[in-house]
């Protein structure tokens with residue numbers, strides 16, 4: 001039984017997305033089709049950036065064994081990596097039980113039970129230590145300042161707001177335990193309210209190596225932070 005953390009009123013406040021408006025998109029690679037199904041309000045932009053992620057992973061990282069989409073929403077980025085053969089196994093997690101339920105439904109409908117694990121988790125709190133990743137991808141909440149100056153985002157807006165960058169900090173603090181040596185983290189961030197200097201100290205404080213910061217056209221507002229766990233420490 002899924003406990004909703006967004007009320008119907010809150011769902012409708014988000015970008016004029018209508019309650020119960022189901023989206024069903026096919027990710028079509030030459031090898032396999034995955035149909036991803038979710039309520040429209042759960043999409044946090046992954047459908048817009050999944051192609052960027054695939055291009056970057058293909059060009060800079062290559063095929064990995066175990067990929068993890070952090071704060072996955074409907075899991076569109078992760079399912080795209082799986083569909084295009086850029087990972088052999090996929091792990092997804094989100095704090096929102098409705099996003100988790102949507103991911104589980106996609107897994108079930110596409111018979112991906114042997115290839116995909118899904119967790120409901122505040123950052124990595126409920127991810128078992130046995131989960132070890134070669135690659136973490138993420139399109140986390142992009143904005144740290146609430147429009148009205150309040151400090152805690154309303155539940156319907158945890159997709160967008162990470163006040164004080166606490167979600168980012170908690171993620172970087174805990175991810176190294178789950179990264180294989182040489183493992184990669186690739187996050188999409190937004191230039192409108194952040195800069196690489198906001199995240200670089202978090203990356204370096206936990207001993208990760210900053211590999212590259214770059215933009216990908218045609219999304220000039222977005223930039224990508226690529227960091228890596230070294231083979232030595």
Ligand SMILES: C[S@@+](CC[C@H](N)C(=O)[O-])C[C@H]1O[C@@H](n2cnc3c(N)ncnc32)[C@H](O)[C@@H]1O
Pocket residue numbers: 042043044045046047070071072073074075076077093094095096099121122123138139140141142158159160167
């Ligand atoms: C910008 S949306 C991205 C969703 C999806 N990855 C996409 O690209 O469509 C940010 C996501 O972060 C999740 N989130 C917010 N705080 C979180 C936390 N503390 N732990 C895990 N997920 C969190 C939200 O529920 C939301 O699904």
